[in-house]
Amino acid sequence: MPASGSQLSGAKRRKWLHITVGVALIVVTVALTVGWQILGASEIARAREAVTLRWVVYFFGTVLFSLLIAGLVLIVTLLVREVRLNERQSNFVSAVTHELKTPVASLKLYLDTLQLRELSDGRREEFYRTMQQDLQRLHATINNVLNAAMYTDRHVVDAQPLDLAKLVRHSIDLTVTRHQLPPDCFRYEGAQELMIRGDATALETAVLNLLDNAVKYSKDKVEVRVEVSRNGDGQAHLRVHDRGVGMSRAHLRFIFKRFYRIGREVRRSRTGTGLGLFIVKSVVKGHRGTVSAESPGPDLGSTFTITLPGVIEEPEGGQPAAS
Amino acid sequence: MPRILIVEDEANLAKGMQFNFEIEGYDVAVAADGAEALKRLTSKGQPPEGFDLVILDVMLPGMDGYAVAERLREAGDFTPILMLTAKGRPEDIVRGLEGGADDYLAKPFELPVLLARVKGLLRRREWARGGAEPAAARVGEAEVDFGNFEVRARGQTFHLTLLEAMLLKLLVQNAGRVVSKGEILEKVWNVSPDTATRAVDNFIMRLRKYIEADPRLPKHLHTVRGAGYKLVLEA
Numbered sequence: 001m002p003a004s005g006s007q008l009s010g011a012k013r014r015k016w017l018h019i020t021v022g023v024a025l026i027v028v029t030v031a032l033t034v035g036w037q038i039l040g041a042s043e044i045a046r047a048r049e050a051v052t053l054r055w056v057v058y059f060f061g062t063v064l065f066s067l068l069i070a071g072l073v074l075i076v077t078l079l080v081r082e083v084r085l086n087e088r089q090s091n092f093v094s095a096v097t098h099e100l101k102t103p104v105a106s107l108k109l110y111l112d113t114l115q116l117r118e119l120s121d122g123r124r125e126e127f128y129r130t131m132q133q134d135l136q137r138l139h140a141t142i143n144n145v146l147n148a149a150m151y152t153d154r155h156v157v158d159a160q161p162l163d164l165a166k167l168v169r170h171s172i173d174l175t176v177t178r179h180q181l182p183p184d185c186f187r188y189e190g191a192q193e194l195m196i197r198g199d200a201t202a203l204e205t206a207v208l209n210l211l212d213n214a215v216k217y218s219k220d221k222v223e224v225r226v227e228v229s230r231n232g233d234g235q236a237h238l239r240v241h242d243r244g245v246g247m248s249r250a251h252l253r254f255i256f257k258r259f260y261r262i263g264r265e266v267r268r269s270r271t272g273t274g275l276g277l278f279i280v281k282s283v284v285k286g287h288r289g290t291v292s293a294e295s296p297g298p299d300l301g302s303t304f305t306i307t308l309p310g311v312i313e314e315p316e317g318g319q320p321a322a323s
Numbered sequence: 324m325p326r327i328l329i330v331e332d333e334a335n336l337a338k339g340m341q342f343n344f345e346i347e348g349y350d351v352a353v354a355a356d357g358a359e360a361l362k363r364l365t366s367k368g369q370p371p372e373g374f375d376l377v378i379l380d381v382m383l384p385g386m387d388g389y390a391v392a393e394r395l396r397e398a399g400d401f402t403p404i405l406m407l408t409a410k411g412r413p414e415d416i417v418r419g420l421e422g423g424a425d426d427y428l429a430k431p432f433e434l435p436v437l438l439a440r441v442k443g444l445l446r447r448r449e450w451a452r453g454g455a456e457p458a459a460a461r462v463g464e465a466e467v468d469f470g471n472f473e474v475r476a477r478g479q480t481f482h483l484t485l486l487e488a489m490l491l492k493l494l495v496q497n498a499g500r501v502v503s504k505g506e507i508l509e510k511v512w513n514v515s516p517d518t519a520t521r522a523v524d525n526f527i528m529r530l531r532k533y534i535e536a537d538p539r540l541p542k543h544l545h546t547v548r549g550a551g552y553k554l555v556l557e558a
Binding site: 094097098101104106108110112116127133134 | 333335336338339340343346382409410430431434435
């Protein structure tokens with residue numbers, strides 16, 4: 001729980017302690033192995049009898065020592081990974097607590113106000129609109145948590161033909177409405193129709209998450225370019241390019257990980273749970289596709305690219321099942 | 324008309340609170356982050372805006388609420404702070420109170436409770452300031468001025484937070500008698516007497532720094548093992 005500076009630095013200290021002890025153990029074991037090998041080899045070189053046997057023992061000893069070191073390295077790596085996940089998980093709890101409790105607190109405040117005060121009709125309408133916003137936010141967070149659980153490690157079982165281009169354009173319209181943006185914030189380029197096989201609901205969730213991020217991490221003006229195209233080897237590409245806050249190279253490696261968020265939770269400047277991109281990745285993986293992110297650096301925008309196999313070259317008969 | 328500064332980055336919550344406090348007759352301003360709050364509260368170079376109370380959210384962009392409270396206290400500002408946060412665990416509450424907050428409310432809260440807490444804080448401030456006797460006291464060499472939240476001792480002036488002033492006043496009112504930790508928690512912190520916290524001990528140590536010539540060998544503010552604390556005005 002990163003609520004405080006001291007607690008956070010405590011957790012950090014513990015993390016560094018684990019890593020330092022692990023690395024120290026590895027160094028000591030390597031030093032011991034090398035020392036033993038040098039001593040052993042020089043002794044065998046001086047020996048007069050049973051030389052072959054000594055070499056055999058030496059050989060197996062070396063193998064066992066190597067296994068020991070490999071095992072140690074493996075354990076330390078797993079430990080570091082576990083510590084990192086743990087850190088992200090407590091950040092997640094903190095973020096979800098905030099994301100769930102803030103709209104609930106706001107809804108409760110407005111409900112109490114409506115019950116407690118005599119209000120003009122105009123004021124009442126205004127409060128209803130505010131409560132709608134809070135409900136939408138709550139709904140989005142709940143969906144995020146549920147989707148993350150639903151799409152983790154799951155392959156699409158029943159892939160249906162769908163029009164990816166149409167699905168993306170529909171998602172753009174939804175995002176524009178949701179964030180009450182002027183329609184020219186998004187520029188759509190590329191195919192008018194692109195049939196692929198996939199799970200329309202899951203893909204729409206993923207695309208909406210990408211578009212939502214593009215808006216959320218934009219600076220004052222939202223300017224997002226969305227491209228849908230296909231390449232020769234039967235793959236569809238979706239590219240979302242924004243001119244928002246971007247990120248440094250160090251973060252790029254981690255952003256698709258579950259619960260990962262840039263920056264400390266208690267000082268968070270943008271809402272979220274750290275699940276959005278994880279859901280994108282899970283959905284794309286479920287379609288045996290890939291997702292990647294690029295950013296020239298902080299404040300220089302970012303580009304997310306999804307590649308999906310399963311393009312249908314000739315549209316099949318019947319109605320496409322795009323959402 | 325009491326002036327309240329609401330420090331809250333969630334626009335809907337800030338707007339809702341502002342609306343209600345204005346109906347109750349308060350003069351309300353809103354700051355969306357810690358830096359803006361500090362600027363308005365300390366208002367360097369300009370006449371201070373003179374807030375009577377701060378409602379401070381913990382999770383803020385940039386600088387969190389704990390840091391705002393600590394900075395404010397360091398800058399010598401002792402405006403009462405009501406801390407608001409989504410985290411309502413005992414350790415979060417204690418951390419807020421030790422860091423300079425005077426009261427604490429977990430989100431989501433009941434509107435009547437919020438209004439009552441604010442009223443209570445303002446009343447407690449009046450109580451500590453002079454609403455209840457005494458308005459001033461002398462503890463050995465130290466002069467306590469409850470009206471200005473100050474202790475003058477050894478040629479120095481120490482500022483008291485609301486909680487420090489309330490604790491000291493409670494002890495002065497009961498000078499010569501043992502006051503239990505439970506009673507202090509109930510009357511000063513407004514929490515259940517069996518709350519497990521080191522807050523009282525920390526505050527007693529802080530008070531000793533103001534009134535004792537040698538805080539390690541207290542002559543006035545004594546710990547009575549297993550019973551509580553006792554203030555002796557003349558050693």
